[in-house]
Amino acid sequence: MSIQDDLPPAVFLDPWLTAEGDGLKSLSETIAERVERKIYTNLTHSARRDAIARRRLVVENVMANMAVMMLSPHAENRNLLAVATAKTKPTRYDRPDYPQSLLSGVLTALQDLGLVIRHPYIYRERSTTVEPTLALMDAILQHGVKLVDIARAEGAETIWLNARTGEIRFKDRTPIKCRMDYDDTAETNGLRAEILRINAHLNESGFRFDGERQSPISLRRLFLLRSEDDAQTFNLSGRLFGGWWQQLKSDRRHLITIGGEPIADLDFRGAFCQLAYVRLTGKLFPGDPYAIEGLEEHRNGCKLAMLSLLSRRGDLKRLSPELKEELPEGWTAKRLVDAFSRHHPALRDAMGKDMGVELMATESQIMVKFLLKLETQEIGAMPLHDGVQCAVSNKGRVAEAMQEVSERLLGVALPVAEKPVVRPEGSQKVAA
Known part of the structure; x- marks a missing residue:
């Protein structure tokens, strides 16, 4: 086993991140100038000027990603940035103005400058990854970079479609999926409009961690095909991903505030199992589904x-x-x-039948409709897969909305419970 086999999970590079604040802009400009001195080529003046502008965009984006990884609470102890440097045909998921062909050269220059360390791609195990050196981390701190310095370019795709490839990763035996391009329809346009509404609302809802605004929110729905050969459909999985709070350790959630208030943590109790019961029997399980x-x-x-x-x-x-x-x-x-x-004798025949992605689709539909309802009520809430975090003053209205939406879509209201927000011993409660 090589040393690289023990590398921690990586954060995937987000090509849509940009610099907005002075700290990140100053850092990006300083490093871009160093990269140019390293890469200098014999081009005509106009061609070189265009190449410099394009490389600066890449440098700025890489620095924004490094800042998110270094400063975000959900990325704690994760210092690897996964990057795709291969030349591939552009798809709807790519940023149109992003000079992908220059990324590899910029990363090589950054490594030569002692700012990053590159770890090579390993077939069916890991993408190419880069990690910041102490010199880059010091530069981020010295320029006073904050998460508030980071913005997003417009136009990122929010409706993703993946397909199972039938292959598995050697290391952990998990299935490998590929991203599928697709043609827009009235359905996909409607799905996208819903997520754009939700993202706009969440970005105005006053979410903070330890008093600081985090990087811009850009939730996306991940749908699934069971095979690459399946017809284009959007009826499997569809869960929401991309919220910084979703990967936050439970013992750090007490530092979240919404509109200055501490949070309440609400979830659909036993949601996954209850959705299976509703699907197969038309009724909820009478009791705790996990009291095995x-x-x-x-x-x-x-x-x-x-x-x-x-x-x-x-x-x-x-x-x-x-x-x-x-x-x-x-x-x-x-x-x-x-x-x-x-x-659960009623579920015995459903075990091993790949029903999970169908239940996730129902779960995600409930969550999206629920978030849209909260938007009309001007209530901000952080979605998890089967629950939400909301301001404590809104938890009664949020719980009612959760039950109302689930009953409207299922014919029966899913039970809602409040989970305690873990507070380390000696920590102070966040003031409202």
Whole structure:
């Protein structure tokens, strides 16, 4: 095993990030000048001027991404930026004015200047990644760069369509997906309009972490095809991604405020399992769906197991390392399947049938309609997959909206519960 095999997960480069504040602009200009001295070429004056402008755009974007990775609370202990440097045909996901062909050369210059370290692409394991050196991290701090300095260019695609390739990653055995281009229809235009409305509202909702505004919010919906050969559809998965709060560790959420208020954490209790019951029986499960005998103290393990049982194709024959870590010592795949089958006989025939992405689609539809309802009520809330974080003063109205929307779409209201916001011992409650 090489040292690089132990590298932590990377943050993917976002080509739409730009510099807006003085600190980031100053940093980008300083480094761009150093890159130009490194790359200087014998071009005509006009051609060289155009090349300089294009490289400066790349440098500015890389610096904005490095700043997000270094300063954002959700990227804590993650200092690798994954980049795609291969020349590929442009798609709807690419930024039209982004000079992708110059990215590799700029990264090489940054490495030669001692500002980044490059780690090469490994087939079916990892993209090309770069990490900032101490010199670059010091430069970000010395220029006083803040997350408020970062903006976004307009036009980023918010409706993504991925497809399963049938291949798996060597390292962790997870399925490999590819991004699919698609033609717009009335449906995709409508889906996109919804997310643009939600993003505009969330960016005006006064979200802060430890008193600071974070990088601009750009949620996107990720839909899925079971195969690259499937017809273009948008009825699988569709979950929302891209919110900085979604990857934030639970013990740091107490530092979030909305409009100056501390947050309440609300979720649809047992949502994934309850959606399966509504789909298969037309009714909710009467009780706690995760009160599995022998796993009473392992609720996270129960949730992960339910997700695995309903999302896989075929029988569960062995526990994944992630699932095994969440279960008590001595539990096997057979014991897990037997325990869930006893507690949920109505779901037994649905296990191993790849129903999970269909349930996620229903879950995401509820979440989008719910967020649109909150927008009309001028309430800002941070969506998670099966719940939201909202200002404490709004939690009653938000809980009512959650039940109203779920009942309208399902015919039955999903139960809503408030989860405690974890506060480390000795921490002070955020003042409203």
